[in-house]
Amino acid sequence: MSNPGFRLALFATLLAVIVVLLGAYTRLSHAGLGCPDWPGCYGFLGVPMSEHKQTLAEARFPDAPVEVAKGWYEMIHRYFAGALGLVILGLAGQALRARHQPAQPVKLPLLILGLVILQAAFGMWTVTLKLWPQVVTAHLLGGFATLGLLFLLTMRLSGRFPVLSAVPSSLRALAAAGLLLVIGQIALGGWVSANYAAVACVDLPYCHGEWWPNMDFANGFHLTQHIGPNYLGGQLDSDARTAIHMTHRMGALLVTLVLLVLAWRLKHYGLPRLAALLLLALAIQVGLGISNVLLHLPLLVAVAHNLGGAALMLTLLLINYRLRGLTAAASSRDSATDFVHVVGKQAHL
Numbered sequence: 291m292s293n294p295g296f297r298l299a300l301f302a303t304l305l306a307v308i309v310v311l312l313g314a315y316t317r318l319s320h321a322g323l324g325c326p327d328w329p330g331c332y333g334f335l336g337v338p339m340s341e342h343k344q345t346l347a348e349a350r351f352p353d354a355p356v357e358v359a360k361g362w363y364e365m366i367h368r369y370f371a372g373a374l375g376l377v378i379l380g381l382a383g384q385a386l387r388a389r390h391q392p393a394q395p396v397k398l399p400l401l402i403l404g405l406v407i408l409q410a411a412f413g414m415w416t417v418t419l420k421l422w423p424q425v426v427t428a429h430l431l432g433g434f435a436t437l438g439l440l441f442l443l444t445m446r447l448s449g450r451f452p453v454l455s456a457v458p459s460s461l462r463a464l465a466a467a468g469l470l471l472v473i474g475q476i477a478l479g480g481w482v483s484a485n486y487a488a489v490a491c492v493d494l495p496y497c498h499g500e501w502w503p504n505m506d507f508a509n510g511f512h513l514t515q516h517i518g519p520n521y522l523g524g525q526l527d528s529d530a531r532t533a534i535h536m537t538h539r540m541g542a543l544l545v546t547l548v549l550l551v552l553a554w555r556l557k558h559y560g561l562p563r564l565a566a567l568l569l570l571a572l573a574i575q576v577g578l579g580i581s582n583v584l585l586h587l588p589l590l591v592a593v594a595h596n597l598g599g600a601a602l603m604l605t606l607l608l609i610n611y612r613l614r615g616l617t618a619a620a621s622s623r624d625s626a627t628d629f630v631h632v633v634g635k636q637a638h639l
Contacts, residue, residue, distance in 0.1 A: 295384045296447040302377045306437040312367040314596035324360030326351045328414040337361035402439045421521040423484035430480035457613045469606040471545045478538045486524035487531035505533035571605045
């Protein structure tokens with residue numbers, strides 16, 4: 291039987307998926323600066339549509355001519371993100387009201403609320419710092435973290451995902467390692483996108499016709515880039531972008547190998563459904579990644595690749611949740627560190 295707040299948590303999780311997709315669409319359609327200010331757009335609550343408002347907008351921001359379509363991509367993303375923030379505020383309030391119930395998490399909803407407030411700040415900095423890659427990547431990771439924590443909260447409130455007992459510690463460690471690697475690969479994907487390196491290599495399995503092309507890792511992963519330039523379109527040279535792209539490819543190979551072993555171990559342990567779900571999510575994501583290269587980054591495929599990364603992360607969260615090996619008494623206790631327990635506690639094994 292589900293606990294109070296389950297439906298609201300499920301709604302928030304689905305809304306977070308939409309926000310992640312809208313964020314990816316905004317970024318990949320080069321609309322991240324569709325509105326040069328925050329939280330409004332050229333000083334208005336929405337995109338200026340009339341001739342008078344557009345004249346006023348361009349007088350306010352002479353270096354940022356109005357592009358209506360890109361402005362709406364950005365503002366629709368903000369509207370949905372704002373709605374998600376309000377829903378999460380409601381989740382936190384509901385958790386505080388029901389805090390005396392034994393199965394009601396309290397710290398976790400409050401943690402999510404704090405994270406979404408930080409996300410709003412990163413959304414502002416994304417615009418005011420003109421798509422500085424560090425902030426863009428952090429904003430993407432914050433969105434995925436919000437989605438993952440909401441999914442975790444939904445599972446806890448659902449009462450429908452029994453914890454498995456007597457799970458080998460090696461299997462739990464492998465599942466946690468797989469989740470860590472996927473999170474790292476998502477971060478690399480964000481860095482690829484923020485530096486416009488997705489089309490740095492347009493052939494497979496080679497890059498520029500070579501197994502190991504010229505690459506500039508020092509500049510590709512230079513994390514102290516100057517704040518101030520407009521990073522729309524990227525500032526790095528070809529060799530630096532190639533280094534970023536190839537690192538993402540190598541990360542994809544490592545993730546694939548580890549998750550294939552995890553799927554085999556899950557099936558061997560008697561969990562064929564979890565193994566099949568993992569293989570399906572992995573196959574879709576790898577296929578989308580290959581399509582991005584061979585088709586030269588079509589917008590819808592690139593957005594779907596972001597969704598595939600989210601699906602793979604959520605699948606691994608589900609697997610780790612099922613394998614965590616807590617007793618029924620321990621699982622009923624509130625803990626804001628469940629996500630850390632899944633991601634971090636096993637990392638030392």
